[in-house]
Amino acid sequence: MAPSAMRRSNDWTKSLSDAQPVPYWLDDPGRPRPQPALTGPETCDLLVVGGGYSGLWTALIAKERDPGRDVVLLEGREVGWAASGRNGGFCAASLTHGLSNGLTRWPGEIHKLEELGARNLDAIEEAVVRHGLDCDFERSGEIDVATEEYQARELKEWHEEIGAKGLADGVEYLDAEAVREQVDSPTFRAGLWDRRGVAMVNPAKLAWGLKRACLDLGVRVYEHTPALTLRPYGAGMAVRTPYGGVRARGVALGTNVFPNLVKRVRPYTVPVYDYALMTEPLTAGQLASVGWKNRQGLGDSANQFHYFRLSADNRVLWGGYDAVYPYGGRVRAEYDDRPETYAKLAGHFFTCFPQLEGVRFTHAWGGAIDTCSRFSAFFGTAHQGKVAYAAGYTGLGVGATRFGAEVMLDLLAGERTERTELEMVRRKPLPFPPEPFAWTGIALTKWSLARADARGGRRNLWLRTMDRLGLGFDS
Structure with missing residues (x-):
């Protein structure tokens, strides 16, 4: 929602009075007990460091590829406690942080990247069934919505462009009436519905x-x-x-936003904090007032955008907009809670859905995203190929981490595969500069993006320069 559309009234602040500053997904009485800590020495064939999606998929696929392989996984706190248990639950096929980003950066292999991404999402769905993963998996798709007329024009032009390139399979353009038939908001002007390319999940489960x-x-x-x-x-x-400690033939690092054990990798990522709200369950009448019968995920088309979706019990998750980079790039628990952002998000929520006046929020939380300068994962090896890493998913790692796990295992095996031959895998993004240049550049970019949203999408000289350097950025 553009800031100009924000409601002037402050009566919505009451909706936050009972919101608990904990991630909704992790606030679950069915949460499993943690495994005991390692005490003493261990040996194994493969050591996986990190108990989020990246590490979990790596360990699982390693055992599926070779059931005899001895695999150990280390997690610094509890499995799923960080980004993997705090995100919006949008499990996308895209490996490139969206088709636009991928087409800009890898036009020559975008068809292959889209094919691999679709196969990866299918493989996730198959794993959910094969292993009986109780995670509320719904392949409902996602609608990118326009909330300004210029955005509606851009969505239509984009749909025509990807259609001409043979990349619009399963993507439908919706005019204002059609998009509001799917999900009813007075702010919606148009939409693009990707019917199969995104699934909704309970991320912690x-x-x-x-x-x-x-x-x-x-x-x-x-x-x-x-x-x-x-x-x-x-x-x-x-x-x-x-x-204690672990001796292993090979190591896969899935620590993402946390400092990499290979120190030369650290300048390639910075933490950007994202925040979300979760409502109480909607009543049948409230849900009917919004529609949403097909339960798609949604995201708006502004530079500073929102993402929103229904949970299994018909709560609305509403997140995004603010993207906060802490000076120095440190990951700290104190950054997980930001009341000023919650207040802003609540105002935007009721602007989007005025028919839900009176709904209250039960949870409000934040977490760090491992952001890199090209917004999609990068990969590499260290120590003569004995260590592999993947990082930089920039908020779209729910699905892409499985692909990254396969890349790491390919690299550790020294295999040339269709994955390792990709330019996306062989080349790294530009690293971020040291402070104070990183903070200054990110702050200037955020200011410029907000200004572009307020000026009909027109990008200033700074943003155009960043685009030419391959450093375009959104929240």
Whole structure:
């Protein structure tokens, strides 16, 4: 929602009075108990560091590829506690942070990237069935909505462009009447409905289900066991932990936003904090007033955008807009709670859905996104190919982390595959500069994006320069 559309009244602040500052998905009485911490020495064929989606998929696929492989997974706190349990639950086929970003950066291989992304989402759905993952998986698609007339024109032109390039399969343009038949908001001017390219999931339940599947296949999972150092040891690698350590032939690093154990990788990502609200369950009448019978995820088309969706019990998750970069790029628990952003989001919510006046929010939370300068994951190896890493998913990692897991396993095996031959895999993004340049550049970009939203989408000289350098940025 554009800031100009925000309601002037403050009566919506009452909707936040009971909101708990904890992630809704993690506030679950069915949350599994953590596995015990590692104490003493361990040895294995493959050590996976990180108990979010990236690490969980890596461990699971490693065992599926070779059931005899001895796999250990270390998690510094609890499986799914960070980004994997705090996100909106949009599981997208896109590996490139959306088709537009992918077409701009890899035009020569975009058809292959789209094909691989579609296959990856199918594989996730198959894994949900095969392993009985109870994660509210719904392949309902996503609608990108226009809330300004210039955005509606751009959506129509974009649909025509991707159609001409053979990239619009399953994507339908909706005019104002058609989009409001799907989800009714007075702010909606048009939409693009990707019918098959996105699924909705309960993100924490997906992480917990993957953990159970790993354990069932024989992966040894240690929680509350941070990996402190990484060094060569004989023919393999050694990782030190607080009460012990692991020696492994190969190591896969899925730590994403947290400081990478390969120090030269650290300048390629910065943490950007994102925030979300969750409403109480809608009544039948409230849900009918909005429509939403097909339960798609939605996102608006502004630079500073919102994403929103229904949960299994018909709550509305409403997130996005603010993207907060802390000076110095540190990840701290204190940044997970930001009341000024919650107030802003609540105002935007009731602007979008005035018919839901009186609905209250039960949860409000934030978390860090591992952002890189090209907005899609990058990959690499270290220590003569004994260590592989993937990071930089920039908020679209729910689906793409499975693809990243396969890339890491390919790299560790020294295999040339259709994945490792991709330019996207072979090349890295530009690293971020040191402070104060990183903070200054990100702050100037955010200011410019807000200004563009207020000026009909017109991008100033700074944004145009960033686009030419391949450093275009949105929230």
